[in-house]
Amino acid sequence: MKLLLLRCPVCQSGLQPEDEDIVFLCRDCHTPIFLSEQGVETAEVFYAKPQGNTAGQWLPFWLFEGRVRITTRETQGGVKAAESESEAMWSEPRRLFVPAWDCPLPQARQIGMEMIEKQVVVTAVNRPQNAEMKAAVLTPDDARKLLDFIILTIEAERMDWLTDISFSLEAPPPTLWAIAM
Ligand SMILES: [Zn+2]
Structure with a gap:
């Protein structure tokens, strides 16, 4: 099993989305993050x-x-x-x-x-x-x-x-x- 460590693309903090989250904020810099099967990117x-x-x-x-x-x-x-x-x-x-x-x-x-x-x-x-x-x-x-x-x-x-x-x-x-x- 591979565990993916998700990091904020802006401030590099570790991200801890809940199971259902699609778009959520980085807890540190508050950048909106879009979560998909490909990983994370900033969301508009x-x-x-x-x-x-x-x-x-x-x-x-x-x-x-x-x-x-x-x-x-x-x-x-x-x-x-x-x-x-x-x-x-x-x-x-x-x-x-x-x-x-x-x-x-x-x-x-x-x-x-x-x-x-x-x-x-x-x-x-x-x-x-x-x-x-x-x-x-x-x-x-x-x-x-x-x-x-x-x-x-x-x-x-x-x-x-x-x-x-x-x-x-x-x-x-x-x-x-x-x-x-
Ligand atoms: Zn951040």
């Missing part, structure tokens, strides 16, 4: 403090920026207002946030849904000194699957008893954000 993480948030904790989100195209949307209720809401929401590119830290699925779904509905505005700032971001445990592929689930939840919560939906996403690969919450 954008830091943002949305307006009105008095930063408690930096939490990781995958952000997809693109179009959700609904191809089928069938309901039992046939409520026109709900249908129009859905059409209006997906009529243009949206910021689609997917919580990336280790949190229970219902919570991830709820937080993602609220941030997408609010279309939280994020503006990248310089990496704050000693910002502690929770580790990201989702790969972009995992995030994409969770996003489908979040979009489904948004549509299912409208007032018209959704029975069937299909949609596609047109978006470039997501970026990773540390958002102060």
